[in-house]
Amino acid sequence: MTNNAARYDHVQVILHWLMAAVILFMIALGLYMIELPKQSELPVGEESVRAFYFLLHKSMGITVAVLIILRVAWRLTHKAPPLPDTVSKWQQKAAGAVHVLIYLVMIAMPISGFMQSLFSKYDTKFWGIVLPRMAEADEVMRESFNQVHECLAFLLIGLIVIHLAAAIKHRLSGTEITDRMSLRRD
Ligand code: HEM
Numbered sequence: 001m002t003n004n005a006a007r008y009d010h011v012q013v014i015l016h017w018l019m020a021a022v023i024l025f026m027i028a029l030g031l032y033m034i035e036l037p038k039q040s041e042l043p044v045g046e047e048s049v050r051a052f053y054f055l056l057h058k059s060m061g062i063t064v065a066v067l068i069i070l071r072v073a074w075r076l077t078h079k080a081p082p083l084p085d086t087v088s089k090w091q092q093k094a095a096g097a098v099h100v101l102i103y104l105v106m107i108a109m110p111i112s113g114f115m116q117s118l119f120s121k122y123d124t125k126f127w128g129i130v131l132p133r134m135a136e137a138d139e140v141m142r143e144s145f146n147q148v149h150e151c152l153a154f155l156l157i158g159l160i161v162i163h164l165a166a167a168i169k170h171r172l173s174g175t176e177i178t179d180r181m182s183l184r185r186d
């Protein structure tokens, strides 16, 4: 059975899956790169790849910020399709709360990442372009934003786990909820 009225629109669906992929990749990249040895920790002659991955993470993170702005702007002007009555009121409220929290953390992640980068002694580059230095290097500020970025990262992972668990539960119990965000249109 198809019920187009009860689905997210094309823009929301495309942005959801594009951002889901990019954000999961950013989380994995962030967790991977912080474990890489610094140049000073390597034997002479070996080159560290840490800076390469940090630069990739920052450039992708700033790009994601643009996607997030587009997504939030679209979402504020285009409502989510109403959930069917088969989903209990508390579940509708819980889903709404988790979605709002995911949006808030998705906005705060690039901001906290950018702020820690801003206060670092290294320049922030965006796909190779050095961005103007808007603040002096400040280790206390860098460390504070670093803590915020890290806490938010773990909060986001927790929210995604809850989100995924709900999607799997709906899929297993045979409801059509996951079709609302499906890429397949029939
Ligand atoms: C949606 C966007 C982003 C996600 C999901 C994300 C995720 C992560 C994760 C999971 C980590 C590892 C945990 C940690 O130590 O914080 C990390 C680290 C880091 N992120 Fe991001 N990040 C995002 C955006 C950004 C942006 C825009 C920048 C800078 C322009 C940035 C700069 C950094 C830096 C410098 C670190 C390493 C911190 C350290 O040295 O411990 N991130 N990020």
Ligand code: HEM
Binding pocket: 016, 019, 020, 021, 023, 024, 075, 080, 083, 095, 099, 102, 103, 106, 160, 163, 164, 167, 177, 178, 179, 180, 181
């Ligand atoms: C990878 C597996 C994922 C699956 C199977 C999935 C599935 C879904 C589904 C079915 C919905 C619609 C819920 C409804 O009908 O009310 C949805 C909404 C949403 N998803 Fe995901 N999702 C995934 C990953 C992610 C990730 C990684 C993020 C963000 C980091 C995310 C963020 C959101 C948000 C914010 C909404 C609410 C959309 C809105 O109302 O504007 N999802 N997801």
